[in-house]
Amino acid sequence: MNRKAFSRINYGLFIVGAELDGKPQGCIVNSLHQVTSSMPFKFSLTVNKSNETFKAIEAKGSFAATVLAKDTPKDLVNLFGYKSGRVVNKFDGFDVERDGAGNPYVKDHALARFSCKVVEKLDLGTYMLYIAETTEAEVLGEGPALTVDDFKNDGGSTPPTATVVRTLEGNEGWRCTICGYVAEKETLPDGYQCPICRANKDKFVKL
Known part of the structure; x- marks a missing residue:
């Protein structure tokens, strides 16, 4: 199977949020899709079970989602894509509101x-x-709106827990064993550090 075939499909990038035990949880997804055009409008969404956002959606039975603009800073995508809600409140410092069900959105x-x-x-x-x-x-x-292709073409790497991890195509690149960041390079130069968690080159494994 040629996995490069999957790179011909583009996806939007969204932030999905839900409340868990009074704390906001959220993550980046590329798997939110409108599936009906008549009332009631329906979406499909797939979420990685390792995310705290998954636990929040399971507990809440609902979620809020935002469509990100094409000029969204990579830092925001990296925050919601790589940081864990178990150790940091990703919503701190942003303009956050809540929907009628109490779910947070940025x-x-x-x-x-x-x-x-x-x-x-x-x-x-x-x-x-x-x-x-x-x-x-x-x-x-x-x-x-921001897409996976936009983000990658600007030097970003799809978060490792995203539903469709485009960085797997062709088995090219190096994955950080600390945070999951993928450096889409043939080789890593001496002194290279992960741009997300600052792990050294020896913490990367070849895909």
């Missing part, structure tokens, strides 16, 4: 936001697939 660099109630789910092993009905929708900004 308004910074967002074009739109949706609130969704889970109505069905399917266990996919490492991931959980949700089907959710839209309960709220709001436009927050103007302009094009």
Whole structure:
């Protein structure tokens, strides 16, 4: 199987948030898709079970999602894509609001936001697939949306727990064993450090 074939598909990047025990949890996903165009509007979403956001959605039965603008800073994507909600509140310092169900969403660099109630789910092993009905929708900004191709072409790397990890194509690159960042390079130069967690070159493994 030629995994490079999967790189021909592009995806949007979104922040999905839900509340868990009074604490906001959120992560980057590239797996949010509108699947119906009639009422009630429905979305599909897959979330990695290792994320605290998964636990929050399971407990809450709902989530909020924002569509990120194309000019979203890489630091914001890296924060929600690589940092764990177990050790840091990712929402600190941002313009955060809550939807009618109490789920948090970041308004910074967002074009739109949706609130969704889970109505069905399917266990996919490492991931959980949700089907959710839209309960709220709001436009927050103007302009094009951020995609995986935009992010990668600007030097970013798809977060390791994202549903579709484009960095696996061709088995090229080096993965940080500390935070999961993937450096899409043939070789790592002497003195190289992970741009996310600052781990040294010896903490990387070849894909």
